[in-house]
Amino acid sequence: EPEVTQTPSHQVTQMGQEVILRCVPISNHLYFYWYRQILGQKVEFLVSFYNNEISEKSEIFDDQFSVERPDGSNFTLKIRSTKLEDSAMYFCATLSGYTEAFFGQGTRLTVV
Amino acid sequence: ILNVEQSPQSLHVQEGDSTNFTCSFPSSNFYALHWYRWETAKSPEALFVMTLNGDEKKKGRISATLNTKEGYSYLYIKGSQPEDSATYLCALNQAGTALIFGKGTTLSVSS
Numbered sequence: 313e314p315e316v317t318q319t320p321s322h323q324v325t326q327m328g329q330e331v332i333l334r335c336v337p338i339s340n341h342l343y344f345y346w347y348r349q350i351l352g353q354k355v356e357f358l359v360s361f362y363n364n365e366i367s368e369k370s371e372i373f374d375d376q377f378s379v380e381r382p383d384g385s386n387f388t389l390k391i392r393s394t395k396l397e398d399s400a401m402y403f404c405a406t407l408s409g410y411t412e413a414f415f416g417q418g419t420r421l422t423v424v
Numbered sequence: 425i426l427n428v429e430q431s432p433q434s435l436h437v438q439e440g441d442s443t444n445f446t447c448s449f450p451s452s453n454f455y456a457l458h459w460y461r462w463e464t465a466k467s468p469e470a471l472f473v474m475t476l477n478g479d480e481k482k483k484g485r486i487s488a489t490l491n492t493k494e495g496y497s498y499l500y501i502k503g504s505q506p507e508d509s510a511t512y513l514c515a516l517n518q519a520g521t522a523l524i525f526g527k528g529t530t531l532s533v534s535s
Contacts, residue, residue, distance in 0.1 A: 355462055
C-alpha cells in the first residue's frame with residue numbers, strides 16, 4: 313500500500329535555529345498539505361501546495377515558514393527561526409486529486 | 425478562498441451517548457466530501473469519501489450523510505466510546521481544485 317513518509321520522526325532543536333521537515337509524497341500525488349498539532353490542542357492547518365506554489369495558507373504560516381519541492385519529489389516545510397511555541401507534531405498530507413488524502417506519520421518537533 | 429465550516433468546534437459526551445457533527449460547504453462545483461478521524465499523536469485516517477447527493481455511508485458505529493444541493497454533511501456516532509475521542513475533519517473536493525479541510529470537531533468521550 314502506498315504511503316507518505318516523513319523525516320525525521322523526532323527533531324529537537326534550539327530556539328532560533330532553522331529546521332527543515334521533509335515529506336516524501338506518494339509518487340503520482342499532486343496536492344500537498346502541512347498540518348500541525350500542538351500537544352493537547354487542536355489540529356491546525358498550515359499550508360496547501362499545488363503546481364509548485366502555495367494555494368492557501370493560514371495565519372499561522374507567517375514569514376518564518378516556507379514550503380518547497382526542491383527536487384520534484386520531496387516536499388519540505390522550513391521554519392527559519394524556531395520559537396518555543398513551534399513545538400508540535402507536524403503532519404504532511406498528499407493526494408492525487410479526487411481520492412482520499414494520505415497522511416504521513418508525523419514529525420515531532422521539540423524546540424528547547 | 426473556499427470556506428468549509430465544521431460545528432461544533434468541540435464536544436464532550438458520556439460513553440454510550442450518540443452524537444453528530446456538521447460540515448457545511450459551498451455547493452457549487454462539488455466533486456467529493458471527505459471525513460477523517462485524527463487521534464492525538466497519530467496520523468489521520470480516512471473514514472469516508474462521498475460523491476453523490478443523498479449518499480449515506482457507514483463504518484461500524486459511524487455513519488455519514490451528504491446533501492450536495494444545500495451544502496452539508498453530517499457525521500453520526502452511535503453509542504460513543506472513549507476510543508472515539510479524536511478530532512473529526514471534513515474536507516471538500518471541488519472539481520479541479522485541491523482539497524479544502526475544515527478546522528475539525530474535537531470529540532471527547534468520557535467513561
